[in-house]
Amino acid sequence: MKQLHVNLFEMACVSHIVHGMWRAPGNNRHRYGEMDYWLETAKLAERGLFDAVFLADVVGTYDRFGESNDAALRGGVQIPNLDPLMLVPAMAAVTKNLGFGVTFSTTYEPPFAFARRMGTLDLLTKGRVGWNVVTSYLKSAAQNFGLDDEIPHDNRYAIADEYMDVLYKLWEGSWDEDAVLKDATTGVYTNPASVRSIHHTGQHFRVAGPHLVEPSRQRTPVLFQATGSPAGLEFAARHAEVVFIGGRTTEEVRHNIATTRQRAVAHGRQPDDIRFIVMAGIIVDETDALAARKLEHYRNYYSVEGALVHAQAEIDLRHYDVNERIGDVLLREGLSFGNMGRRFRPEQTIGSALKQIASFDEGRFFVAGSPDTVANQIENWLDVDGIDGINLRQYHSFDTAQDFISLVVPELQKRGRYRTAYTQDETLRERLFEAGRARLPTQHFGSRYRNPDNLKAPAAPLFSSLPFSKAS
Numbered sequence: 001m002k003q004l005h006v007n008l009f010e011m012a013c014v015s016h017i018v019h020g021m022w023r024a025p026g027n028n029r030h031r032y033g034e035m036d037y038w039l040e041t042a043k044l045a046e047r048g049l050f051d052a053v054f055l056a057d058v059v060g061t062y063d064r065f066g067e068s069n070d071a072a073l074r075g076g077v078q079i080p081n082l083d084p085l086m087l088v089p090a091m092a093a094v095t096k097n098l099g100f101g102v103t104f105s106t107t108y109e110p111p112f113a114f115a116r117r118m119g120t121l122d123l124l125t126k127g128r129v130g131w132n133v134v135t136s137y138l139k140s141a142a143q144n145f146g147l148d149d150e151i152p153h154d155n156r157y158a159i160a161d162e163y164m165d166v167l168y169k170l171w172e173g174s175w176d177e178d179a180v181l182k183d184a185t186t187g188v189y190t191n192p193a194s195v196r197s198i199h200h201t202g203q204h205f206r207v208a209g210p211h212l213v214e215p216s217r218q219r220t221p222v223l224f225q226a227t228g229s230p231a232g233l234e235f236a237a238r239h240a241e242v243v244f245i246g247g248r249t250t251e252e253v254r255h256n257i258a259t260t261r262q263r264a265v266a267h268g269r270q271p272d273d274i275r276f277i278v279m280a281g282i283i284v285d286e287t288d289a290l291a292a293r294k295l296e297h298y299r300n301y302y303s304v305e306g307a308l309v310h311a312q313a314e315i316d317l318r319h320y321d322v323n324e325r326i327g328d329v330l331l332r333e334g335l336s337f338g339n340m341g342r343r344f345r346p347e348q349t350i351g352s353a354l355k356q357i358a359s360f361d362e363g364r365f366f367v368a369g370s371p372d373t374v375a376n377q378i379e380n381w382l383d384v385d386g387i388d389g390i391n392l393r394q395y396h397s398f399d400t401a402q403d404f405i406s407l408v409v410p411e412l413q414k415r416g417r418y419r420t421a422y423t424q425d426e427t428l429r430e431r432l433f434e435a436g437r438a439r440l441p442t443q444h445f446g447s448r449y450r451n452p453d454n455l456k457a458p459a460a461p462l463f464s465s466l467p468f469s470k471a472s
């Protein structure tokens with residue numbers, strides 16, 4: 001029977017997804033800048049036997065709403081926002097088994113320094129880290145890194161593909177397993193014959209190597225990715241080990257999973273080499289009625305403005321006729337649909353978009369109810385939709401995680417759907433797949449660089465036919 005994988009979905013900011021909630025009594029979100037907040041979070045997640053704390057990140061501001069940052073700043077919508085990589089050592093120091101998923105973008109900072117930082121984290125945590133590979137979507141982020149505008153979508157994935165190539169060469173190929181001798185008698189710490197430069201020269205990067213960090217338990221951290229686009233899917237099929245999947249209906253979810261698995265097989269991988277997780281909203285209490293009351297209470301704090309800021313809405317939907325379609329309004333205002341496409345569809349009415357926002361974007365993976373109701377729903381997600389796990393969205397920190405741990409976990413355990421203890425000393429990859437699988441499997445693209453001959457042979461780019469242009 002399939003057991004649920006759970007990550008606590010976090011971001012080092014006041015308002016990550018469910019905007020306005022930071023004002024709710026007892027919510028600790030305003031403490032995101034205190035070390036203690038993260039230590040308490042990590043200890044709580046480990047007490048709940050979670051797979052990992054998963055940290056989102058953006059490197060720009062949401063400045064489309066009202067054509068400024070003002071609303072984002074007012075509502076704490078992902079600004080102020082701290083560097084997620086910096087939080088991991090602190091949380092790792094007060095836990096033994098908890099994993100950490102960290103978001104980092106391949107678009108703006110070159111791969112060599114990132115390989116070193118992530119290698120450091122994997123070494124220090126003894127293999128407890130994962131990386132959420134993103135290519136970034138904010139124009140304001142591009143402008144923070146010397147560009148006038150975002151690099152076109154598919155070209156971002158082409159850069160990301162070469163970025164991965166550099167990382168695999170450093171993580172998998174630069175140091176042999178037996179390179180570090182630590183031999184005090186001969187005075188040889190590292191055998192130089194077992195460490196090599198990578199001499200990568202590609203379209204976007206030139207990196208000599210060698211990698212600066214000695215091999216860690218996983219070498220390559222567990223690779224997470226969220227996507228819906230054809231280019232992103234192709235990228236996932238080659239690289240991702242855990243994919244965030246979306247879908248409005250069971251059929252859509254199942255279709256997305258099946259398609260991704262098929263594409264992975266076309267890349268020489270096994271169908272079950274990819275785990276699928278979704279972002280889930282779970283509000284639980286002793287009874288269905290109490291959970292419904294909790295949901296209503298939370299709704300009092302919800303900020304529609306915050307949601308519009310996050311959706312990069314260029315218009316304030318609250319000021320238009322609810323029967324009009326979003327696409328028509330944008331056309332009339334001379335605006336393109338681009339930014340809002342992450343959240344809405346052009347044919348959607350203003351009224352339905354506002355309702356979607358006001359109802360907490362409940363969607364397919366949302367449940368409010370008693371432990372029994374929630375567990376039934378989760379079993380459906382696992383068995384009918386075919387997912388493997390969730391990123392638990394937080395409404396209230398720490399109540400959301402605490403409620404889940406005290407009410408849902410025991411019910412899932414009773415049904416054999418949740419671990420009752422950690423397997424000691426396992427890496428994050430082993431926890432997600434199987435014992436003994438601390439490293440990328442041999443059928444994964446990245447493992448090719450364990451053969452030094454492949455470091456010399458240029459890898460086939462994933463998007464060889466894509467014209468590369470920095471103009472959007």
Ligand SMILES: Cc1cc2nc3c(=O)[nH]c(=O)nc-3n(C[C@H](O)[C@H](O)[C@H](O)COP(=O)(O)O)c2cc1C
Pocket residue numbers: 055056057058103133134135136137153226227228229231232233244278279391
């Ligand atoms: C659960 C989840 C978490 C995400 N976290 C981040 C994040 O932290 N930072 C980010 O820039 N994008 C994040 N994204 C957005 C994705 O990186 C990506 O832009 C989006 O899924 C669209 O991909 P596509 O353009 O290939 O369809 C997240 C998406 C999902 C579904």
